[in-house]
Amino acid sequence: LLITTNEPSPAQDQLLSSSHLPPDLHIVPLPPVEVDKKIINDGDVLVLTRLCVITDHSLRSLKSVLIALGKPNALVTDIFATQAFDVCKELLIPTYVYVTTSAAFSAFMLYLPKLDSDVNCEFIDLPEPIQVPGCSPIRTHDLLDQARNRKIDEYKWLLHHFSRLPLASGIFVNSWKDLEPVSIKSIKESPFFKQIPTPPIHPIGPIIKQEETLSVVDVECLKWLDKQPPDSVIFVTFGSGGTLSFEQQTELAWGLELSQQRFIWVVRKPTDSTGAGTFFNAGEANENDPKVYLPEGFLDRTQGVGFVVSSWAPQVTILGHHSTGGFLSHCGWNSVLESIVHGVPLVTWPLYAEQRMNSTMLVEDIGVAIKPKMEAGQQTIVGRKEIERVVRMVMEGEEGKVIRSRVKELEESATKALDSSGSSYESLSCVANYWKANHN
Known part of the structure; x- marks a missing residue:
């Protein structure tokens, strides 16, 4: 597990020091990096921008870290760490994205570059809901804050990373077939998503915290x-x-x-x-x-x-x-x-x-x-x-x-989804078997 070490939150520190972590999980901190103090201290710099800048700087050491680890079979990244794709391509390491939110939002992420190129006004000013192909319409007032103003840095970071998602070898989604059947089917089968082209989507949820340290x-x-x-x-x-x-x-x-x-x-x-x-x-x-x-x-x-x-x-x-x-x-x-x-x-x-x-x-x-x-x-x-x-x-x-x-x-x-015959178990097993088969 590769982690950034700039601005760790108390919650992150609690998790990493927890006795409930699997014994075979190895924590590898990326070296701390120098980040413009304005990004850290300026109250007007919003959360997503801070996260993206810190992650961008931290991943500059990724190549040397992966080589030192002996080139793993695969790398799974956060959606705001797509810089890793370039390093992994150079090292011939398959790279996957783990989406910690819904399949419906995953569909929106993949659709955003198309929406950005087709629409001139602010999305919030559109007269009709946004129709992601094959999915439920998104009312403009439900849009995430970062997509309500296309001029701000947060939106530009959003668009940058979402535009790079097709470069992944696959997308893991923390959901399961019965919870979001329409969105999952659309991403897998819709002509629009096939044309992007969209990497294979693997619903592997629900993944939740199992144990907690009690005060x-x-x-x-x-x-x-x-x-x-x-x-x-x-x-x-x-x-x-x-x-x-x-x-x-x-x-x-x-x-x-x-x-x-x-x-x-x-x-x-x-x-x-x-x-x-x-x-x-x-x-x-x-x-x-x-x-x-x-x-x-x-x-x-x-x-x-x-x-x-x-x-x-x-x-x-x-x-x-x-x-x-x-x-x-x-x-x-x-x-x-x-x-x-x-x-x-x-x-x-x-x-x-x-x-x-x-x-x-x-x-x-x-x-x-x-x-x-x-x-x-x-x-x-x-x-x-x-x-x-x-x-x-x-x-x-x-x-x-x-x-x-x-x-x-x-x-x-x-x-049932997580049982040995369940949809999420089988989805993750297929990917794991692929990694094993292609291990050098």
Whole structure:
């Protein structure tokens, strides 16, 4: 596992020091590199640009590292590390891309260069949804932030890397056939994607975190959860880097209280900047007391009904607990898969990246989620009454029962996909056998 060492987050440090990593997984840090201090320190330089610049600089040592490792059978890269293609071509190493999000988003990535060449205006100004061949239309207000302004550096990085995806030997997608049958079939069979040409796509999901290291606070949280009835608790968290504004956090607190449903809520210091406000310090302990950011008396009034934790909680363990019956989530793809794998229906609350696209797909195509009413494309405040409505609906309403049944079906499907005769197992096995057969 090759990792960059510039600006490692606390979450990355926790993962790499975890005792749960496979014993035969070798961590190889790429040498730290000099990066323009403006990129690191300028608050106006956005997350994706920082990631791409750091990765670009770090990969300059890739050739020497791969030679020192004895030229591996294959290299699997992140979608924002496509510079590796050139090095691997020179060394005759097959290179694959691992897409950590959906097959639907993979289709959009492959289609973006065509969209960019065909459209002159901003995509957000298009009068009709974007029609990726063979896939569900994408409403322009669901587009990821980086594709809403084609003049910014983030979009240019996006286009650069997505344009290079056809150079890969194959694309691994963290999804499976039953979850996204339409998008997967389209990428494999649509004349448009064949013409690009698109590398072979290999759905190998769901790949999720299996074990977590528990802190003292985590243990207390789970003890509280043990005392609750089955499927009675809604888990509220916005991923490793998501934050809310002070006003929105206040409305969420009132909505949870008014719903009268049991909850576990991961509370972070609110910010009025970006929804990804803590991306680069994800996993960092917050020394501030959550009481400061919650309505006066909230903790006292919800004592016994709710459990509030600061900054971080063992998400996979909570979602897998028999008392957890709902998940109010930012719709990051890892969180989506963790919820589905454990049979937990969602309330969607997208914040950044491709999360709005994920949210719409979960509600309209997959049928495992409920979405609060928001004005299209606006950074609006979701009011307490609407929050109360959707929380009640997913936990005890008729619509909640329907999506709960659907997510239970997909929970079973996910297990089958990873079985020795399952679609994802077979997909990965085919690639592994190819590597073995072509090993020098």
